[in-house]
Amino acid sequence: MSLQWTLIAGFLYIEIAIVLLLVLPVASPRRWNSLFKSKFLQGLQRQAGIYFLILLAILVLFLLDAIREMRKYSNLGYCFLDILEAEEHGHAHLDREMQGSMRLFRAQRNFYISGFALFLSLVIRRLVILISAQATLQAQSEASMRQAQSATTAAKSLLAQRGEIEQNDSNEAHDKEVTALKTKIGELEDELKLEKKDKSAVKQQA
Structure with missing residues (x-):
């Protein structure tokens, strides 16, 4: 394997490891988002779009090169009968056919490496974008839950205050009714006393 394809294969292995880290529950989306928003990655993120486009262009070039090599060596049209015929003509033609098949295999391997x-x-x-969006949504949901809890506690306290005020108002109304009844009882007792005095005076006169 040549140097450039060795580098691409190593890059592919690194990508597989990164995908496994992002997919498996190794860390929460908050930790991944904090890692993505670190100072080092924020500094790289300003030029990440350019780097990503350059990387895609390089991979597309290698992919096209692998496709060209595949088409080049697959057009030789060798098969088992050609190999038998090559044995009749000599081992030189057979060696050439074997080298062609080996190059076709390498081209197919390079195609799969660059494609993957x-x-x-x-x-x-896409995973980085989705994880950061999930982290922001979780933060927003937790903030909304806290606001809802604070609103429910405020509503409960207001209802408790209203209940206490209504209870105090009802107690004050009850006290007013009791005092009014007491005054009425006092007035009736006074009237009863006057009636008794008038009655006793009438009896004495009679």
Whole structure:
């Protein structure tokens, strides 16, 4: 394997490890978001779009090169009968056919390596966007839950205050009724006393 394809294969392995880290429940979305928003990654994020486009362009070029090599070596049209015919003509033709098949295999391998590397780079970008969006949604939901809890506690305290005020008002009304009844009882007792005096005076006169 040449140097550039070794680098692309290593990049593919690194991408597989990153995808596994992002997919498996290793850390919460908040921790991933805090890592994404760190100073180092924020500094890289300003130029991340340019780097990502350059990386995609390089992977697309290698993918097209692998497709060209595949088409080049698959057009040779060798098969088992050609190999048998090559044995009749000599081992030189057979060696050439074996080298062609080996190069076709390498081209197919390079095609799969570059294709998967390109696909996983898009997957990683999408996973980072989704994880950061999930972290912001969780923060918003927790903030809304806190606001709802504070609103319910405030409503409960207001209802308790209203209940106490209504109870105090009812107690004051009850006290007023009791005092009014007491005054009426006092007036009736006074009237009864006057009636008794008038009655006793009438009896004495009679």
